[in-house]
Amino acid sequence: MAAPPTQRSWWRFGVPVVCLLAGLLLAATHAVSGGDEIRRSDAPRLVDLVRETQQSVDRLTGERDALAQQMDSTHGRSGDAALAAMQARSAEMAAEAGMDPVRGPGLVVTLTDAQRDAQGRFPRDASPDDLVVHQQDIQGVLNALWSAGAEAVQMQDQRLIATSEPRCVGNTLLLNGRTYSPPYRITAIGDAEAMQAALAEAPLVRLYKQYVVRFGLGYTEEAHDELQVVGHADPARMRYASPMGPLGY
Structure with a gap:
């Protein structure tokens, strides 16, 4: 029995349409894959x-x-x-650079600003500069101690090394970024008698002692059988130093 005219007409137009769509799909797949396998990935795996x-x-x-x-x-x-x-x-x-603590006999020198008398007054002819400890006074004491062979020197609570530079700003002391007020205590390890002799002969110290008598500045020397000087705690930064040889040898 022959197929109805309507069914034959559907096959006549449906089959070409399906073939056309399949061809378009194959062409698109080929263009996307570039001729290679479409499921393959060139991306590296983990x-x-x-x-x-x-x-x-x-x-x-x-x-x-x-x-x-x-x-x-x-x-x-x-x-x-x-x-x-x-x-x-x-x-x-x-140890040579002053980073380690040191113990031994030594001398303690203390300098302080002038004090008022019993009536609460300073000498009439004294200027403000005459009544305070200056940088040159501290430096004079330090130089005398070093010249007498001091093994280690501490000022206030800090060890003095080659890069230390005490400076007076007004009536305060600036040392390694920290400020201190008088009295200024200098501790030195070494021969106390030799250091006292050097202090007695130092011109700046002798001048300071005249101000002690005239204007009432403070100055004391105390010899001790056992003293301790701290090690330098802050990093030592050298700006211009260079090594002497391999590894500093």
Whole structure:
């Protein structure tokens, strides 16, 4: 029995339309994939990234070990031995640079501003500059102590080293960024008699002692059998110093 005219007409137009759509789909797929497999991805997987990173780490580790071995062979010692040598040298230099505390006999010198008399008055002919301790007075005492062979010197609560620079600002002392008010206490480790003799001969100290008598400034010297001077706590920053040789040798 023949198919109805309506059914034949649907197949006549439906099949070409389906074929046309399929062709368009295939063409679009080909254009997107560029001729390759459409489900394949060229993006690296996570496991590949991990593998590549590990290979990079292994390569850099090998380079590090090779450089370390080269350094050891150059110095003729192991890395631990080289570090121990540098630490030992640093400890020796720390003591010489004033970084370590020091104990021993010594002298304590104290300077202070003038005090009022029993009536609460200063000498009539005294100017304000005559009544306070100045930087030159402190420097005169310090220079005398160093010249007498002082092993270590402390001012207030700070150890004095080569880069220390006490400065007076008005009636206060500026030392390594900290300010102090009188009395100014200077502690020195060394031969107390030699330091006292140097102080007695120092021109600036002798001038200061005249002001002590005339205007009432304060000055005392105390010898002790046992004193302690602290180590320098702040980092030592050298602006113009340069090493004497490899590792400071």
